[in-house]
Amino acid sequence: MSVLDVGCFDGFYAFLAERRAAEHVVAIDNEQYRLWVASRWGVELRGGEGFRAVHRLLRSAVEYRRMDAFALDGLEERFDLVYCFGILHRVENPLGLLRVLRGRTVSGGMVLVETYGISPEDRNDPAIRIFEPRRFTRATSSSTGGSATMACGGLRRSPARRDQSAPRDGGFRRIRCRLMPTLIPDPLPAEVEALLQRRREWGADHHDEVWEGVLHMSPPPSPRHELLVTQLITLLQPLAKAKGMAALGAAGIGVTDDHRVPDLTLLRPPAVQWNPTAALAVEVLSWREPADKKLGFYAAHDVDELVIINPDQRTVRWLELREGAYEPVQRSGVIDLGPAELADRIDWDPFPVEPEDR
Numbered sequence: 001m002s003v004l005d006v007g008c009f010d011g012f013y014a015f016l017a018e019r020r021a022a023e024h025v026v027a028i029d030n031e032q033y034r035l036w037v038a039s040r041w042g043v044e045l046r047g048g049e050g051f052r053a054v055h056r057l058l059r060s061a062v063e064y065r066r067m068d069a070f071a072l073d074g075l076e077e078r079f080d081l082v083y084c085f086g087i088l089h090r091v092e093n094p095l096g097l098l099r100v101l102r103g104r105t106v107s108g109g110m111v112l113v114e115t116y117g118i119s120p121e122d123r124n125d126p127a128i129r130i131f132e133p134r135r136f137t138r139a140t141s142s143s144t145g146g147s148a149t150m151a152c153g154g155l156r157r158s159p160a161r162r163d164q165s166a167p168r169d170g171g172f173r174r175i176r177c178r179l180m181p182t183l184i185p186d187p188l189p190a191e192v193e194a195l196l197q198r199r200r201e202w203g204a205d206h207h208d209e210v211w212e213g214v215l216h217m218s219p220p221p222s223p224r225h226e227l228l229v230t231q232l233i234t235l236l237q238p239l240a241k242a243k244g245m246a247a248l249g250a251a252g253i254g255v256t257d258d259h260r261v262p263d264l265t266l267l268r269p270p271a272v273q274w275n276p277t278a279a280l281a282v283e284v285l286s287w288r289e290p291a292d293k294k295l296g297f298y299a300a301h302d303v304d305e306l307v308i309i310n311p312d313q314r315t316v317r318w319l320e321l322r323e324g325a326y327e328p329v330q331r332s333g334v335i336d337l338g339p340a341e342l343a344d345r346i347d348w349d350p351f352p353v354e355p356e357d358r
């Protein structure tokens, strides 16, 4: 495999790729970091000096070039894997950079990107914010503060030619994006406190969960997810009522510092904020969080039945708790319904929705 590391700095990832058996590794940097190091620490570095020191120590064969990323068009070679770590948010024309990187990627190859972005809550904020000198570093860069989120993703280069035709995605066939979980030790920065407060005021925290003391802030549900859940409430409410229960859209199971919030919960009376158990929990699968991760929790809380709905495959799995583990069943023991009948009654396309960005 061949690897190109763009904006390599001292070459950490380039050397790692070589260590992990990449046959040919090229690392480039325009050595802009010299300005940053000089302004922050008053140290004048010679360009590439850190890289060369490690290169010697490792007896590495990684090829280093002092080069600007936007000059990569002049390089003939293409690579199986292109790293773009910590640089996309530093250039004036990020989409242009993606296009350049696509040009250096073999057909079917991949560009792996790590960058900062904005969280959904801040998507209406200005695209560029200018901070007073040093303020960004001191106040914001150590915590994401709700406005900048580390994201890592892969862009798969299409065999087909799309360079000119795709302004939004830099011409790549498939884009996958993963947010990097961020642990912020106490005390919480004021920005995060403010974000939590804002979410409480908006009622945007109804689906947040606490997993053994760790808050999992749930992103807002997608329209497709909401359309499905609203429909399920309508379908299941009369069946729940017939058995003296209620179907709730956001009912917590567990205790304050360890609870889950299924997409839909069937509760026997009385309903409380944190219910010790439930008759039935419904999880609608999402690419963001696999529902299977919650099975152990529901079993430990004696939730009688679990319904897992996969909107992509249009399937319904109905599970019943037997001796501490969930087993598939063809008919519910809690309400008068089964998986096949529910799958039949769901309108899987009730309303046109845009495909989700993944």
Ligand SMILES: C[S@@+](CC[C@H](N)C(=O)[O-])C[C@H]1O[C@@H](n2cnc3c(N)ncnc32)[C@H](O)[C@@H]1O
Pocket: 006, 007, 008, 009, 010, 012, 028, 029, 030, 031, 032, 033, 034, 067, 068, 069, 070, 084, 085, 086, 087, 090, 091
């Ligand atoms: C934050 S560092 C990231 C270093 C490394 N990729 C990592 O993730 O640890 C950004 C690096 O990109 C380099 N850089 C910034 N803009 C560049 C450009 N237009 N072309 C090439 N290198 C660039 C900087 O000199 C610096 O070394």
